[in-house]
Amino acid sequence: MYPENFRYTKEHEWVKVEGGTATIGITLHAQGELGDIVYVDLPKVGTKVEQGKTFGSVESVKAVSDIYSPVSGEVSSINEALNTTPEKLNADPHGEAWLIQVKLSIPTEVDGLMKAADYQAYLGA
Amino acid sequence: MLESSALKVTPLNSLHRQMGAKMVDFGGWGMPVQYSGILDEHQTVRERVGLFDVSHMGEIEIRGPEALDLVNFVSTNNAAKLKIGQAHYAGLLYAHGGFVDDILVHKVADDHYFLCVNAGNQDKDFEHIVESNTFTATVENAGPRYAQIAVQGPRGLETLKKLTATDLAAIKYYHFADGEVSGTTARIARTGYTGEDGFEIYVSPDEAPRLWHELMEAGKEFGIKPAGLGARNTLRMEASMALYGHEIDATISPLEAGLNWIVKFDKGDFQGRAALESQRAAGITRTLAGFEMQGRGIGRDGYEIQIDGHKAGWVTSGGPAPTLGKNIGLCYLPVDKSAVGQVIQVMVRNQPVDAVVVPTPFYKRAK
Numbered sequence: 379m380y381p382e383n384f385r386y387t388k389e390h391e392w393v394k395v396e397g398g399t400a401t402i403g404i405t406l407h408a409q410g411e412l413g414d415i416v417y418v419d420l421p422k423v424g425t426k427v428e429q430g431k432t433f434g435s436v437e438s439v440k441a442v443s444d445i446y447s448p449v450s451g452e453v454s455s456i457n458e459a460l461n462t463t464p465e466k467l468n469a470d471p472h473g474e475a476w477l478i479q480v481k482l483s484i485p486t487e488v489d490g491l492m493k494a495a496d497y498q499a500y501l502g503a
Numbered sequence: 504m505l506e507s508s509a510l511k512v513t514p515l516n517s518l519h520r521q522m523g524a525k526m527v528d529f530g531g532w533g534m535p536v537q538y539s540g541i542l543d544e545h546q547t548v549r550e551r552v553g554l555f556d557v558s559h560m561g562e563i564e565i566r567g568p569e570a571l572d573l574v575n576f577v578s579t580n581n582a583a584k585l586k587i588g589q590a591h592y593a594g595l596l597y598a599h600g601g602f603v604d605d606i607l608v609h610k611v612a613d614d615h616y617f618l619c620v621n622a623g624n625q626d627k628d629f630e631h632i633v634e635s636n637t638f639t640a641t642v643e644n645a646g647p648r649y650a651q652i653a654v655q656g657p658r659g660l661e662t663l664k665k666l667t668a669t670d671l672a673a674i675k676y677y678h679f680a681d682g683e684v685s686g687t688t689a690r691i692a693r694t695g696y697t698g699e700d701g702f703e704i705y706v707s708p709d710e711a712p713r714l715w716h717e718l719m720e721a722g723k724e725f726g727i728k729p730a731g732l733g734a735r736n737t738l739r740m741e742a743s744m745a746l747y748g749h750e751i752d753a754t755i756s757p758l759e760a761g762l763n764w765i766v767k768f769d770k771g772d773f774q775g776r777a778a779l780e781s782q783r784a785a786g787i788t789r790t791l792a793g794f795e796m797q798g799r800g801i802g803r804d805g806y807e808i809q810i811d812g813h814k815a816g817w818v819t820s821g822g823p824a825p826t827l828g829k830n831i832g833l834c835y836l837p838v839d840k841s842a843v844g845q846v847i848q849v850m851v852r853n854q855p856v857d858a859v860v861v862p863t864p865f866y867k868r869a870k
Contacts, residue, residue: 413525413537414542417801419799439541440536461799
């Protein structure tokens with residue numbers, strides 16, 4: 379359910395690192411807690427993000443939730459499809475509905491994040 | 504999850520959990536916020552029928568030969584106009600004209616009125632009414648004696664009809680009948696908080712779980728689903744119905760909230776009357792208005808509103824309107840800047856996003 383090649387944050391974001399680029403999204407658990415997602419606010423390409431700092435928000439019918447960056451770097455790509463189809467975040471949060479891609483400035487940061495097993499234990503706690 | 508042992512629960516609490524509801528703390532009550540999802544539940548109520556547990560709502564019963572005198576003194580509407588079996592919406596006000604609560608008054612008999620009040624306000628309301636009781640009326644905080652289930656949506660009547668001999672079609676909007684639903688004594692009111700046709704049923708808490716099951720069974724062929732507080736909020740917002748703590752509270756008067764129609768100056772004295780008369784004479788300075796977002800972004804409860812870069816008001820309730828496919832909200836604005844077509848800026852996370860004042864209610868069902 380939680381891919382082994384992702385790392386996870388306590389705020390329920392996931393990050394997948396390939397080369398020097400990280401793909402970031404919210405977890406299955408996060409979308410379930412939010413409920414029907416109706417709006418996604420993402421930064422522009424070129425924006426600098428910092429580990430642990432908010433870079434955008436996801437809104438459900440009921441609430442607004444800040445998204446915190448798992449890593450530091452510069453936004454290289456955003457998932458434009460979510461502007462028109464935010465509900466994809468409910469359907470496929472670990473796949474098609476990734477949020478942003480970041481060119482890493484501190485590649486070692488990701489080592490401090492939870493692995494899939496740790497995250498699942500964290501959810502169970 | 505979020506519930507602690509200190510939370511009050513309704514007789515249907517364990518049923519909600521079995522049905523997979525997500526539970527939240529709502530004004531000290533452990534209540535279902537959603538089951539299948541707010542959008543799905545919202546649409547179910549608009550198109551078919553939804554079942555709500557609203558047993559957290561409070562009931563206050565006022566009895567005695569001077570019951571009407573007390574009801575008319577503490578509430579803004581004129582209960583003398585009610586016929587037996589009729590209900591109306593009213594404000595319960597402080598002397599300064601702000602809301603203690605908004606309530607439904609049902610006339611059961613000449614000497615008996617049944618008030619439905621907000622869950623989080625029931626003890627405050629009860630104390631307020633008792634303190635105001637200079638009459639011989641008796642006041643009972645009757646919440647624990649009632650569970651309340653709301654059957655809402657276009658197929659609500661057909662659903663409920665299977666379980667009662669009471670002629671439901673004969674109960675007009677904002678009327679009620681005392682009868683039986685599946686063999687248990689019930690007060691059946693054609694009222695609701697969704698903008699749809701439907702009924703609110705008051706029964707003994709012991710009977711509520713059985714009744715819930717039977718209603719779910721009776722509504723199966725119409726596509727009935729349980730609905731939570733999340734859908735209840737989006738439904739009432741589309742219908743522009745006030746929610747205590749949002750559109751109205753102790754600092755807001757009914758004249759500001761656009762509720763002039765529940766204030767009857769042509770009856771005798773009532774709490775808040777003098778304050779409202781002064782306010783009416785001086786003219787109100789702020790008023791409740793509806794808005795629709797124009798730019799990208801969703802105005803949410805509590806967000807600031809600006810006009811031409813200056814603070815002009817605040818959002819009382821805001822969010823997506825599932826039936827309309829728009830982002831809407833209710834807000835307070837200066838009276839002279841509240842006309843339909845007025846452009847406003849909702850401060851969404853410190854960024855101004857354009858919105859425009861539109862007529863309310865946002866949604867009105869076809870009759």
